[in-house]
Each structure stands twice: as C-alpha cells, then as structure tokens.
Amino acid sequence: MAALSVALAGMAAAARAQPTPPHTKVSLLAETDAVRPGRPLHLAVRLQMEPGWHTYWRNPGDAGLPTRVRWTLPSGFEAGEVRWPYPQRFTQGPVGSYGYAREVLLLDEVRVPASPVNHEVRIGAHVDWLECQEACLPGKTDVSLVLPVRAAAGPGPDAAAFAEARGRLPVSDPAWRFGAATAAGDVVLTVTPPPGTTVSDASFFPVRPRLLDHGKPQRLERTAGGFRLLLPRDPNGTLAQHLDGVLVAQSGGRTRALEVDVALAR
C-alpha cells in the first residue's frame, strides 16, 4: 500500500507545474561590459546542468525539447538566431537524443542601433527548456541584465566563456567536401577532409528531426579520399532534398565541428 501511495504521489507531482526545477541554472551573459552604439552585442544564455542531467540541442533527437530563448530587447535592438555549440549524443537502449551535459552557452548576436535612446539598457530573456536525467522536467525562467551604453567597451567578466563556446560552434569550411545519398536503409554521408587531415572518429548530428534513426549506431568506413558514415534512416520518417547538420570529427587530438548542408541524392 505504501508503494502504491508513493507511485500515485509521483504521478501527481509530475502532473503539477514545476515552478523551478533545481537541476539547471540559467544565466544571461554579455561578452562586453557595455553596449556600443551601432556595434553588435554578443550575448549568451548559459545553462549549467547538475551532474547526470542534460538539456537538448536544436534537434533534440528522439526525445526531449530544444531549449528556447525569447528576447526582450530595447527599442531598435534586434536579435539574430541562436547559435548552438555542437552537441553530444545520449542513448538509452534504442532511444537517441542530442544535447548537452554540464554546461552550454547558447550564443546570440544582437544588432544595436547607432543611436540607442538610453544611457543604460536592460536585456531580458525568457528561457524554456527540458532537463532530463532519469526523469524529465520542464523548466522556464526569466533572466536579465543591465548594461551601460558607451562608446568604448572592454571584455566583461565572462568573456573567456564566450571564446570557449565559440570554439564549439560548427564552422562552414570549404576545405571539407561532403556528399550524401540514400542506400537501402541508410543515408550515406561521404566525407573528403582536407589533404593531410586524418580523422580517427566521427559522428553526424542531423538538424531535421525525422530523417535518421537517432538511436542506431553510425558506421564509419574508410575510403580512398577520406571516409563515409552510414546513417540509419528512420523507417517512418521523411526524406528530404538536403542533408543538413553537424559533423563532429576527431582529428589529431582535436575535435572539429563542421557544418554540413548537401543535396541528398536518391
């Protein structure tokens, strides 16, 4: 009977709104200590997850929800798209998801008008996320910061974190060549790295949620020019004209994250 009450309480708890899940700390950071008129302002939403907890990438994979940021900006300011550092994959049996453990900075660049109205600006962000460990809990919070408007600005206290996060953004590098085609139950991504680059391991993270089977392993096969990755398809998914996403490759002890966007040949 005690076990029954616990189970019922657990389910009732899950059904109640969770005001502040304690497993992710969210903060709003600015790279500089001031806003310069007419110059881009670099911001980040930092999510710090407790050990064992993770939040999700722009494509969460099989389960989960991507973190969402909605900005409240002063008049004339305009935010770009959130830029996502490369994720990692979490699997549980056949279920695969994409996201982040420990910490992630979601970067964004805000266009600042040449003549902002005030000497000081307040920037707000409403952040929604899903954090999962064994349990999954939805989270939401409002974070804000206030910055002076000045002709000159120096690095803010979190500038180093921005540099580190930027290093984790996927890059578009024309020295890497990609091709994609379907073959039986797979999408085959052909990769030709720049000459002299040896890749010891690689994995691909798709942007589209319904193309690939996120839980099945990706097989790497060497080719004369580089390698190919066999990416199992979702049998109940949808094919697209393009394969877009991020290739994370280990090369020379470094991790390279490359943007991929190629036509998908049938």
Place this chain on the structure above:
Amino acid sequence: MRSLALLSLSFVSLPALVSPAAAQAVVGQKAPAFTATDTAGRTRSLSEFQGKVVVLEWWNPQCPFVGKHYGSGNMQRLQKEWTGKGVVWLTVDSSAPGQQGHVDAAQANALMRERGASPTALLLDPDGTVGRAYGARTTPHMFVIDTAGTLVYAGGIDDKPSTDREDVATAHNYVAAALTEVTSGRKVSTATSRPYGCGVKYKS
C-alpha cells in the same frame, strides 16, 4: 596462365547492403506480432485482436508529456470515445525495472483508476520486447493498426511537441484523425508524424 584465368573469374560477392531487418514497425507493412502480460495478469497478443482496429499507446506515468495528455483529460477522452466504437486500445509500459515509470500491475491499475483511463488493457513490458518490436521511442508514442493487421499510423499524438496542457486544445490530433479515417474505410492521410515525449526508459 590457367590459374590466373581462374583468379580473374573469382569474385567476392558482397552481402546486400540492407540494414538488418530490425523488428521495427513500418507504416504500410504488417504490424509486428507481440505477446505481453496485462495488469489483470492475462497474456495478451496482437493476434487476439485480429479483425479489429488497434491503438498502441506508450506510457510512463511520471513523464510530463504523458502528464500533459492525462492531466488535460485528452488521452482519457480518446480512450473512451474509441473503445466505445469497438477500437482496441492498449496502453504499454516499457520502463525497465529500476527505471522511471516502471510500475507493477497494482500500481498501474490504481493510476489508471485515479485518472479515469479506460484502455482495453494495460500491457506491462519491462523487458522492452514490445517496445523494441515497434521502435517505441517516446512516451507517448502512438501506433494504429487496421483490421487487416497493417500498421497505418506511427508517430506523435498531435502536432504540438510540448509539456503545456494549453496546447492540447489547439493541436491537431493525429490519432483521432487516423482513427476517424481507418474506421470509415478511408486511407489515413497523415500516416506518420514526429513522436515527442520523454525517451522510453529501456534497460540501459
């Protein structure tokens, strides 16, 4: 010379590059057979329901996405309406022992009673056999099988992936649409969609 000729005639025959036939449910094909014990202790199989429309609903009582659909009464309404029309509704729990959402028969029955849920049966699948056969990835993850045993729908319950109850009223419910079509002999117009929810808590 002759040995060379023989060598040139020999070749390696490559195995067909087909992904292994993972026991996965594919829309348009025969729905995978299964057998599982329900919360009344009875053994149930898909074959038992031959000739009926069958819905499979993957469930985890502690998942906030399941909480959205039960807390809003959405899932219970669907279960009541469609079992009332002769559809077989099977709720499935594939959480492994020790994992979130794993419940025994008594707990499951109590939870269903408390929520006013009325599936035809709730199947306990702690080994994940039924889940893996169907490729069930989320809770909820929904499947609809027609009277000929063909899988005609696989995917999300609706088109608003969130944990917000307010989204239920404005979402397009794929399962209701598929059931309306299949029970009136029509082709299911949206046969797949993105399943969303917590990951099914298989043995890891």
